[in-house]
Amino acid sequence: MADSKKTGILSFQHLRALVRQQVIRADVPIASKQIQPASLDLRLGTKAYRLLSSFLPEPSDRQSQFTIEDxxxxxxxxxxxxxxxxxxxxxxxxxxxxxxxxxxxxxxxxGRTNPKSSTGRLDIFTRVVTDLHVGFDEIRSGYEGPLFLEIVPRSFTIRVQAGLALNQLRLMSGKPMVSDSGLRTLHRKTPLLFHNGDSGKTDRPLLAKELRVDKGLFL
Structure with missing residues (x-):
């Protein structure tokens, strides 16, 4: 098993090892081009189901028995x-x-999933759902089972084909999120954000007073 004892997002090397160990598997072999530096592209299968509407997985008395096949x-x-x-x-x-x-x-x-940037640019709403789980795009620790993708084209009618990747998966262990104070400290040591296009300021790192951070996001 790939070493997952450390906190963080699993890297290309970890993902490749997990594929070899069948932790991540597929009937159609996973191609090396799917494995990105810290994520795995997820491919559409051979079937699509047209739904009357979207749905929200919610806790219920039947939750322990409910699966997507239902x-x-x-x-x-x-x-x-x-x-x-x-x-x-x-x-x-x-x-x-x-x-x-x-x-x-x-x-x-x-795990955690999100749309690829090209999916967002085409204004295609997507989110991943798993069996026996409340919510979308979050895959609980120890999950064993299939993955499903809800797709809603919002601006254009689109053509898709089995094997196309619209979303990507990141796997993680521990609590990899860096705190706001940690980001500020990191920026002081190794600048992360720079001015762009301002006269005389191009490539100059933002000063501490210019840096706005909220829950891990630079604003």
Whole structure:
């Protein structure tokens, strides 16, 4: 097992090791180009399900038994589509696509997903959901099972195909988030933000009084 005892986001080397160990697996072999410096591209599977509307996983008496497969048998699904050779997803409609990748995480590793930048530029709303979990884009420690992607094209009708990557996965252990005070200290030692385009200030690091940080975000 890749060493996950340290706190932080797992790197390319860790992700590659987890693929070899079948912690991250897929029926279609995971390609090396999917593994980024600190994330893994997630690929669309061969089926898409057109939903009547979006849905919100919520706690309930049935939560321990509810899986996404239950959703497929519900009235929320209108029809399914084959993505093998490509298919059209219409603007404003909601689709759910099983992803090719699935996980078998150890107890000390959890995941978080987000859209790729190209997905955002095309104004495609996406979020990942897993079985037996409340919420989106968060994958609990020790999760074992499939991944699903909700897709809503918001500005354009789009064409997608099995194997296309719209989202990416980051795996982490411990509490990798740097505090606001930690970011300020790091910026003093190794500047992170610089002026851009201001006359006479180009490439000059922001002064401490100019730095605005809120919950890990530079404002």
């Amino acid at each position: 959703l497929y048998r519900s009235d929320l699904v209108m029809y399914d589509m084959d993505l093998t050779n490509g298919a059209i997803l219409e603007k404003g409609h909601v689709y759910l696509v099983p992803l090719m990748e699935r996980l078998k995480l150890p107890k000390d590793i959890r």
